[in-house]
Amino acid sequence: MHVIIGGAGIAGLALANRLSTLGQDVTVLERSPGPRPQGYMIDFFGPGYDAMRAMGLLPAMQEVAYHVEEAALVDADGRQQAGINILQFAEGDVLSMMRPDLEQVLREHLPSAVDLRYGATLTGVTPRADGVQVELADGSTLDGDLLIGADGIHSAVRRLVFGPESSYLRFLGFHTAAYSFDAPEIHAEVGGRFCLTDTMGSQFGFYALRDGRVAAFAVHRTADPAPPGDTRAAIRSAYADLGWVVPRALALCPDDDQIYYDQVAQIVMPRWSSGRVALVGDACGAVSLLAGQGASLGIAGAFLLAEKLVGSSSVEAGLAEYEQVWRPVVEEKQKVARSTGRWFLPRTRLELVARRVMLRFLRLPVLRKLLPAALAGKPTTLIRDLQPT
Numbered sequence: 481m482h483v484i485i486g487g488a489g490i491a492g493l494a495l496a497n498r499l500s501t502l503g504q505d506v507t508v509l510e511r512s513p514g515p516r517p518q519g520y521m522i523d524f525f526g527p528g529y530d531a532m533r534a535m536g537l538l539p540a541m542q543e544v545a546y547h548v549e550e551a552a553l554v555d556a557d558g559r560q561q562a563g564i565n566i567l568q569f570a571e572g573d574v575l576s577m578m579r580p581d582l583e584q585v586l587r588e589h590l591p592s593a594v595d596l597r598y599g600a601t602l603t604g605v606t607p608r609a610d611g612v613q614v615e616l617a618d619g620s621t622l623d624g625d626l627l628i629g630a631d632g633i634h635s636a637v638r639r640l641v642f643g644p645e646s647s648y649l650r651f652l653g654f655h656t657a658a659y660s661f662d663a664p665e666i667h668a669e670v671g672g673r674f675c676l677t678d679t680m681g682s683q684f685g686f687y688a689l690r691d692g693r694v695a696a697f698a699v700h701r702t703a704d705p706a707p708p709g710d711t712r713a714a715i716r717s718a719y720a721d722l723g724w725v726v727p728r729a730l731a732l733c734p735d736d737d738q739i740y741y742d743q744v745a746q747i748v749m750p751r752w753s754s755g756r757v758a759l760v761g762d763a764c765g766a767v768s769l770l771a772g773q774g775a776s777l778g779i780a781g782a783f784l785l786a787e788k789l790v791g792s793s794s795v796e797a798g799l800a801e802y803e804q805v806w807r808p809v810v811e812e813k814q815k816v817a818r819s820t821g822r823w824f825l826p827r828t829r830l831e832l833v834a835r836r837v838m839l840r841f842l843r844l845p846v847l848r849k850l851l852p853a854a855l856a857g858k859p860t861t862l863i864r865d866l867q868p869t
Contacts (some may be wrong), residue, residue, distance in 0.1 A: 481795070484509065484614060484624035487631030488600050491761025491778035493586035495630055497535055498786035500591040507622065509600040510615070511636070515587065518656035518740035519579030520697045521546070521674070521687045523566055528776030529573060529810070530863040531783035540585045544759045545575040548687065553678035553763060553836070556723025558669065561678045561841040567611070576674075576687075578695065582775060605640045607755045625796055630782065632759050633747055635763035641754055651705040652768055652821060654744035656774045657715050661732040666694050666725045678727060678836070682719050684726045694727050701768070705743050711736040744768050746814050750808070753799040760785050766811035770824050771817035781806050787866055809860050812851050 481504050488510035496506045524541070530539050552563040566574060590596065604615035605649045607626060612627045630636025639645060667688045669675075676685040689695055700718045708714035717732045733739070747766040752759050760777035768774070785802045792798035826832040841844035 481505065481626065481789070482507070482624045482793050483789075484612070484627045486614075486627065486629045486637040487635070488515075488587070488598070489581075489630065489761070489764070489778075490583055490586065490775050491763075491782045492628075492630030493590065494531065494779040494797060495760060495782035495786055496533075496594045496596070497537075497586060497590055497640060498783050499789070500594045501535070502786060502790045504786075504790065506593070507595040507624070508597065509602055509616070509622075510598050511601040511631075511721060512597070513599045515580070515583060516581050518658065518738065519583075520656075520740060521548075521576055521695055522579055522582070522775050523548075523576050523772060524582065524776055525862045526576040527638055527860050528587075528773075528778070529575070530861075531780045534783065534863065534866070535589075535743045537585060537589055539863055540589060541575055541577065541582070544581040545577045545811060546586060546687065546690070548576040548672060548674050550677060551674045552571075553676050553839070554724055555678050557598055558724045562836040563673075564839050566674065570725035578689070579775065588672070594778070602636055602640070605637070607641075607757060610756070612756045613800055625756065628785070628791070629757070629759045629763045630761050630778075631763055633742070633745060633762040633766045635759065637757065638747075638759055638763050638838075641757045642749065642759075643774075645771060648749050649705075649745050650746045652744045652746065652770065652818070653703065654699050654770075654825065655702050655718070656742060656744050656769055657711070658664050658696060658740040659734055659738060660689065660693045660695045661729065661734065662692070663694050663725075663728060663732060664692070666728060667692060669725065670694065676852075677722050677724060678832065679722055680828065680832050682722065683825055684719055684729065686725070694729070699744065701825060701827070707741060707743065711739050711741045715739070716740075723738060744770065746817070748773075748814070752803045758785070758799050758802075765807070765814070767810065767813045768817050770821050771813045773813055777810060777813060781810070784866070797830055805862065809862065 483506050485508045488508050496508050500506045550563050553561045555561050601617035603617050606613040611625045613623050615621050629635045670686045670688040677683050685697040688696040712733050746768050749764055752764040760781050788802040789798035
């Protein structure tokens, strides 16, 4: 079976890895000219962790991971107001890593048979009874038995086959940004923590990277889903009233092409496949950064999809089984993310104080056990259960 994958991000690379390992012919089409360096730090746990272990990639992940134990909320003078052990967010192991580093692990461990093409923009899809033909921006075409859109929340495959993005995107009322910069004094102050401003409406966070740089993460509330025309100017404006080290970080904000910027949203669709075209990861079930599990779910969903495609009686049966099993997991994470949004970034002073109190109480052993389900949703062993004991 020849599978064409649109998108060389986390889900696309994981799918390519597993399908090729299972003996399938795989071509990956990525519109960007090369690997994208932009991205933020993620806390990786859950079913994606199980999938990476099953693919033998856990040691490589551990090599690039950071050992961040505490998320600290600090005031305008840098004084810690509350904090929480990051390991409390999930049941099981957690690895913190930069998103581009995770992509690099997946890319560098692709089987040699995978045809990975950068600068390949997909412009058209022609379905057939037993396959699909895709058209590229350079005028060439490519035939496959199956096309999988793994090209993110703004998926071109979804748009070409299922319709406009506006039909499926649920904007959650936030914009987010991430970039890195050199600032030894901020690096030293952050240390081994994830430091977040204890603020309302907008929030900045920092990680100290091993190369001496600082990774910045930012999120703010907005009613307008549209991205700004001038990203750097928009960031400096949205976070201008924050204290501590934020003014220094804003002054060091790089050019737009070095910034990750997007709306915080979910993708909600009535179906994930149409004929010999299907979607995986954020393209069909983005949970948003409020859920904190997008990368894990993308990898686990890709792993499950590969297993079902190869192990089922037909392509159509495999796609149906994949969606039947995986959709409830994704929808539950989306629901949890929507319900916890108010605590993610408080609107009022009362909510801000309530969050501090809640985090302090969660240090108590009896309440600590409740945190993973409250913030991350129900644990799933679907991927683990696929592996022989």
